[in-house]
Amino acid sequence: MRTKPLFCTLTLVCCLVFPQAGAGQGTAEFPDSAQALRTRLDARVTASFEKSFGEILQSISRSQKLRIILDRRIDPATVIKCQAQNESVRTLLQKITSMANVAFCEIRGNIYVGPKATCHWLASLCELHQQSLKERLSSNTGQLDAKRLLTASDFQWEYLSDPTDLIESLVTSCGLSVSNPHLLKHDRWNENGLSNLPISQKLTILLAGFGLTFEWNIANKSIELRPFPSSVVLKTTIQKSLSESNLDKIKSALPDLKIKSSDGTLIAEGRYEDIDRLNRLLAGERVSTSTTSTSENRFTLSVAKAPAKDLLEAVANSRKLTLSASPEATELWTKQIGVDVKEVTLEELLDVITKxxxxxxxxxxxxxxxSE
Structure with missing residues (x-):
């Protein structure tokens, strides 16, 4: 039985210099939209710490007023040593999650920290469940309170809450039930919450840490728990006419997104993050199109012996990344190593080489x- 809370509560002895979110503007609220979260993540911070992963996340959450959910499968006691000098909160999160060998994703105004594969697909799964619910409700009018099911709201829980109780309370509040709750393991969570999400996305996030998701059964007024999927593909249609050259530029900027153009319509298939970037690009926004999570791109490499530096340079070039190393790392990456991997992700390949x-x-x- 796991009784450890999501965040450790030991005393911080690290140095964290964060500008308080909303300083000088009254009491800051948690971000309630993707745009508000992006703005909060752009804030510049200076930090120096050597403390547990959970404590660092908790400190960032409190100082920047961010909803950060740590997957129950991740050990919050992992010690992280890192420095950030006038860097964005996003960059700091990228650093510490990488050091903990995990990832994070953004869902509206919320941040989820967990296994790389889970974070790669979670936002897409949230969107898929919301789309599915809308479709099912449209063909089952009158059976359930559609407004309650589709309206976004905040959701908070107290220290030592049982996640099974949280999930069942959400479901029953909308006139539904969980058909197979025995699949949920007993656990106790620290106080936390979710900002401005509909029930479908709240459930998707809460279930992810159990390696589960769900399927709607509107006719029986229930949900059925299912294994978390290995991949999620969203499809969207956008009424937009683009020249061939502009379409090629967008395809180059979003290589993981499948885009077709026909009669003034764009048809895009891929992850939620890439579709969101496409919509923002078409709206004239300036967005980052770099992709750090690359589960869809696989590498096969067999090298009997070569300097680690050469292998890292080859990998960086293949993903159009700039390679840099700390002084300590440059003394170690001249080591001759052998690599023999098939169909691995970028993260897995980098783990093999660096370790x-x-x-x-x-x-x-x-x-x-x-770095060392």
């Missing part, structure tokens, strides 16, 4: 950083 010579890696924006 062979006692190094760590981090991807920040378009830079692959190697």
């Amino acid at each position: 062979a010579c006692g190094l760590k890696w981090t991807i920040n924006d378009d830079e692959l950083e190697i």
